[in-house]
Amino acid sequence: MPKLTAMSKQLSIIVVEEDRDRALTIVDSLREAGDFDIQVIATHTGLARQIKAHQPDVVLIDIANPSRDTLEELALASGPMERPVAMFVDQSADGLSGAAIEAGVSAYVVDGLQPARLKPILDAAITRFRMFQRMRTELAETKKALEERKVIDRAKGMVMKARNVNEDEAYAILRKAAMDQGKRVADVASALVTAAGLLS
CATH class of the missing domain: 3.40.50.2300 (Response regulator)
Structure with missing residues (x-):
């Protein structure tokens, strides 16, 4: 681009x-x-x-x-x-x-x-495009964060049930697994949810 x-x-x-x-x-x-x-x-x-x-x-x-x-x-x-x-x-x-x-x-x-209006209109078009591009990026990031939050919550629920621990402990387990693997918590949670889906 x-x-x-x-x-x-x-x-x-x-x-x-x-x-x-x-x-x-x-x-x-x-x-x-x-x-x-x-x-x-x-x-x-x-x-x-x-x-x-x-x-x-x-x-x-x-x-x-x-x-x-x-x-x-x-x-x-x-x-x-x-x-x-x-x-x-x-x-x-x-x-x-x-x-x-x-x-x-x-x-x-x-x-x-009209020739005299050309440059200001182009400047406005570029500014408006950048503004909407920024908004699209922020919206995509927000949607991604929400989706990741949902997956983490599902994974926490699975860990809580499997290990008989509370929510904080389940999150700590996920976080430790992520650190051990050098991955993000969301990635570990996603892998867990996917694996559980394959096993059920």
Whole structure:
């Protein structure tokens, strides 16, 4: 996944634009806004494959009047969970902005791409992407911790029953086994629960 934290590194941007003149306008605006490594993709065919090949830091999509299917297809093809995606549309039907955000688009701008607004919108898209990425990471870590807690509790229950000890003593037994094996308590607990499942 591209690292957006290294600001000394030249930011790579893929511009998805079928119209050559509009693509040139976008590229010129980006060049005025900063020192970017810019690639233009002129066709939506094989977009996911092309983006994967380039591994850009940001994807900028300019589309005149998207349908819901086109919008979701473009958003998903651009890898919104891996990088910020900014989408510029001339017109937008009801509900499309919500669909774009749900598909992972970091910035959805209606009323077309205006050169003066390009850099601040890209900055906002990158900031928003980082924020959501942080939230996803924290949520995944919290879910993992909860799952591990459940497994440890099950393993403690099994040790309490097998050894006729209280909860603290059961945890101490698990912790000692983990230390002896150079593993985490959650890993030892998981192995115990799995083994017990195989034996029952």
